Each structure stands twice: as C-alpha cells, then as structure tokens.
Amino acid sequence: xxxxxxxxxxxxxxxxxxxxxxxxxxxxxxxxxxxxxxxxxxxxxxxxxxxxxxxxxxxxxxxxxxxxxxxxxxxxxxxxxxxxxxxxxxxxxxxxxxxxxxxxxxxxxxxxxxxxxxxxxxxxxxxxxxxxxxxxxxxxxxxxxxxxxxxxxxxxxxxxxxxxxxxxxxxxxxxxxxxxxxxxxxxxxxxxxxxxxxxxxxxxxxxxxxxxxxxxxxxxxxxxxxxxxxxxxxxxxxxxxxxxxxxxxxxxxxxxxxxxxxxxxxxxxxxxxxxxxxxxxxxxxxxxxxxxxxxxxxxxxxxxxxxxxxxxxxxxxxxxxxxxxxxxxxxxxxxxxxxxxxxxxxxxxxxxxxxxxxxxxxxxxxxxxxxxxxx
Numbered sequence: 001x002x003x004x005x006x007x008x009x010x011x012x013x014x015x016x017x018x019x020x021x022x023x024x025x026x027x028x029x030x031x032x033x034x035x036x037x038x039x040x041x042x043x044x045x046x047x048x049x050x051x052x053x054x055x056x057x058x059x060x061x062x063x064x065x066x067x068x069x070x071x072x073x074x075x076x077x078x079x080x081x082x083x084x085x086x087x088x089x090x091x092x093x094x095x096x097x098x099x100x101x102x103x104x105x106x107x108x109x110x111x112x113x114x115x116x117x118x119x120x121x122x123x124x125x126x127x128x129x130x131x132x133x134x135x136x137x138x139x140x141x142x143x144x145x146x147x148x149x150x151x152x153x154x155x156x157x158x159x160x161x162x163x164x165x166x167x168x169x170x171x172x173x174x175x176x177x178x179x180x181x182x183x184x185x186x187x188x189x190x191x192x193x194x195x196x197x198x199x200x201x202x203x204x205x206x207x208x209x210x211x212x213x214x215x216x217x218x219x220x221x222x223x224x225x226x227x228x229x230x231x232x233x234x235x236x237x238x239x240x241x242x243x244x245x246x247x248x249x250x251x252x253x254x255x256x257x258x259x260x261x262x263x264x265x266x267x268x269x270x271x272x273x274x275x276x277x278x279x280x281x282x283x284x285x286x287x288x289x290x291x292x293x294x295x296x297x298x299x300x301x302x303x304x305x306x307x308x309x310x311x312x313x314x315x316x317x318x319x320x321x322x323x324x325x326x327x328x329x330x331x332x333x334x335x336x337x338x339x340x341x342x343x344x345x346x347x348x349x350x351x352x353x354x355x356x357x358x359x360x361x362x363x364x365x366x367x368x369x370x371x372x373x374x375x
Contacts, residue, residue: 008233012152012172012240014247020172024152024236026229030179031062034140035070043136043174044111046074048099050124051115052082055142058185063115063140076102080123084273087119087159089167095127103132111136111174117143117190118150118278122168125156129171139176143186144194144228145279147178148201148235153243153257159273163334164265170248178236180228191221192315193279196260199310200286201235204256205242207352209234214310221314255337256354259346260286262335263328263369267320270327276317283316284372291368292360293347303351320373328369329362 007027014020025037038047047067051060056079064075078098080086103110112135114124121139128137141151157168183191195213202210212230213220219227239257246253264285268276276284290307293299311318320328337344343365347357 008229010233010236010240013244014172020154022173022175024176024178024240026147026178026180026233026236028179028181028225030177031059031140031182032066034063034177035066035068035072037175037177038067038072038111038138039070041174044109045072046076046103046108046110047072047113048076048078048102048110049113049115050078050080050095050120050127052086052117052120053079054082055116055120059115059142059182063113074108080120082116082119084119084159084268084278087123087273089158089160091123092126092158095123096131099127099131106132111138113138113140115140115142117141117146121146121150122156122165123158125154125171125173126158126168128173129156129169134171136174137171139173141176141178142182143190144183144232145190145197146194147183147232148194149197149239149257151178152176152236153239154247159269161269161272163269163331165336166334178232180225180232183223183228186223188221188315189277191223193277195220195314196279196283196286196311196316198231198235199307199314200257200259200282201238203286203307203348203351204259204346204354205238205352206234207350209238210306210310210351213314214306217310217313252356255344255356256346258337259348259354260284260289262332262337262343262345263288263365265335266328266332267323269331269334270323275322280317283311283314284318284320287311287318288368288372289345289347292345292364293349293357295364295368296347296357296360298355298357299348299350303348306351307348318372320369321375323373325366325370325373329366332365 112128154172160166260282264282267281290304
C-alpha cells in the first residue's frame with residue numbers, strides 16, 4: 001500500500017431531540033494519533049477497549065500507547081474470540097461482567113473503544129448502548145467490511161440461534177476512525193468478504209462505483225491505497241446519506257442497505273455461522289436476489305451477468321455449500337424485514353437502483369436457492 005494521502009472527514013448529521021451527529025475520519029497512521037483525538041473530544045477519561053484476540057495481538061498495544069501518551073491511564077480491555085460464533089448473548093454477558101468489574105464503584109466516565117471487525121463493533125456497540133443505560137463509544141473498524149458497513153450507522157446487537165441480529169438496537173458512536181494502514185494485515189479472504197459490501201453499495205446507489213470496481217479490481221485486491229480510499233469513502237458517503245434520511249429504519253429508505261442480506265443472513269444462520277464470512281454469504285444473497293429480479297422481469301439479464309461475474313471475479317461465492325434448503329428457508333422466516341409473515345426483498349432494477357418487493361412466491365425463492373446448493 002502506498003503511504004500517501006491526507007485524512008478525510010465525512011459527517012453523519014442526525015438532529016433529533018439530542019444531536020447525535022458524528023464524524024468519520026479516514027486516513028493512515030490514525031492509531032498512533034487516537035489518544036490525542038479522543039482527549040480533544042472531552043467525552044470521558046476512563047477507556048475500555050473491546051477487541052478480538054487476533055486484532056488485539058496486532059494493534060492493542062499501539063492503541064494503548066497512544067492513549068497513555070495523551071494522559072489516559074485507566075484502561076481496561078476485553079478480547080473476544082472473534083467471528084460470528086462470538087456474536088452471542090454469552091459474549092455480551094461476559095463483557096458486561098468485565099466492564100462492571102473495571103467500573104466497580106460506578107464513578108468512572110467510561111468511553112468504550114471497539115477495535116476490530118463487524119462482530120466487535122456490533123457486540124461492543126450493544127454493550128455501550130446498554131451498560132449504565134448507555135455510555136459513549138468510538139468505533140475503530142479494522143476490516144474492509146467494518147469500514148464500509150458495520151462501523152457506521154448505529155445498528156448494534158447480537159445473534160440468536162434462530163437468526164442474525166435478533167437482539168439489538170440503535171446507538172450512535174461519538175466518532176469513527178478508519179485507519180487504512182490496518183488493512184495491510186487483513187487476509188485475502190477477509191478483504192474479499194468486505195468487497196461484497198462495496199459491490200452492494202454500487203448496485204443499490206452508485207453505478208459509477210460498480211464500474212470503478214470492475215475496472216480496478218486487481219488494484220483493490222492488492223490494497224492500493226488510493227483505490228481503497230476511494231471505495232471506502234464512497235461507501236461511507238452512501239451509508240451516511242441513507243442513515244441521515246432514515247436513522248432507525250422507519251421510512252423504508254434504509255432497508256435498501258439489506259440488498260443480498262435476506263438470503264445471505266439465512267445462509268449464515270443455517271450454517272451456524274461457521275462456514276461463511278458475512279460478505280461471502282451476502283455475495284450469494286446478492287446473486288440470488290439478482291436472479292429472482294430477472295425472473296420477475298425487473299432486472300435485465302445483461303446487468304445480472306455483470307453482477308454475477310463481478311462477484312465471481314472478486315473471489316466470492318455464488319454457490320451454497322454445507323446448508324440445506326429447508327434450513328435456509330426456516331432461518332429466512334425470522335428475517336426482521338418480513339412483516340406479518342409476508343416476505344420483503346430488496347431487488348435490483350438496474351445497476352445503481354433497487355426496489356423493495358413484497359410477497360414473492362415461495363416456490364420461486366426455493367427454486368433459485370435449490371439450484372445453487374452444491375453440497
């Protein structure tokens with residue numbers, strides 16, 4: 001990754017009864033500066049870091065040194081195992097016990113820092129939303145998936161065995177820091193998983209982004225700094241605008257961010273969160289949604305082939321392994337977008353535009369999924 005470029009700031013403006021607006025800072029070498037940045041916010045003096053074992057081993061000490069150099073001396077930490085199997089009520093309970101011990105007299109002005117990927121951000125954000133009825137927190141996403149999706153928007157929560165994100169809420173961070181340098185240590189599978197969410201943003205809102213990925217895929221996969229900064233900042237702007245218009249998913253605007261997630265989440269749950277990375281499942285979900293849209297006459301075959309080809313060229317799956325059709329269908333019925341038992345899917349109309357379609361015949365959904373199951 002080339003070591004060039006300046007920091008970029010993107011804002012999410014959320015005026016309600018209390019202003020919960022915040023900034024997203026994108027740049028490099030940010031971990032070394034975080035202590036100074038947080039001190040300037042004046043939102044708390046006692047830091048509790050939630051990370052996972054892998055990321056903690058790589059970056060926790062660098063973060064702690066930055067905090068200590070800025071005068072933060074009371075620092076606690078919890079490291080979870082990582083991955084979707086850790087996104088549970090049990091992990092949530094264990095973190096609460098640890099933070100309660102750290103805050104034994106409940107006299108601290110706690111700020112939670114989530115350092116890691118989407119699971120760390122979701123679980124850590126849920127802890128921040130609920131501990132002492134809500135404390136300040138700052139997101140430091142360290143994966144491409146976290147930086148383009150999970151690290152912003154305020155959705156926090158954990159999974160149940162019945163389905164994904166069934167327990168949670170909305171709790172906005174005070175700030176989001178995205179250090180592009182940390183992506184250098186991301187393994188290729190994680191990078192490709194995050195790229196699925198970038199492709200999603202191109203399909204739902206920005207045909208130019210989709211075209212950019214098609215033209216720069218090789219550079220993106222080798223972590224070219226300028227390519228990463230472009231796709232991340234573009235996705236952040238898209239999600240920021242959607243979040244500003246529909247923070248709490250009440251206006252059928254934010255729902256478009258769930259393109260590919262209906263079937264994708266069901267695949268994750270049906271495989272017990274042990275087979276697929278989140279982005280891999282979403283890639284399959286996007287391909288399925290594209291085919292459903294084609295068969296409903298909403299999406300032309302040329303655009304579907306572009307979508308399917310880009311998913312495959314990015315090294316992402318379109319076939320389903322180690323899942324049964326009935327397991328996927330059962331998990332899908334727990335989807336939060338379904339209302340009164342009526343399914344709702346986000347389907348592409350063209351590259352750059354989607355629509356919400358209700359009450360799709362189950363036989364069609366089953367047929368599309370069945371054809372993709374290969375073992």
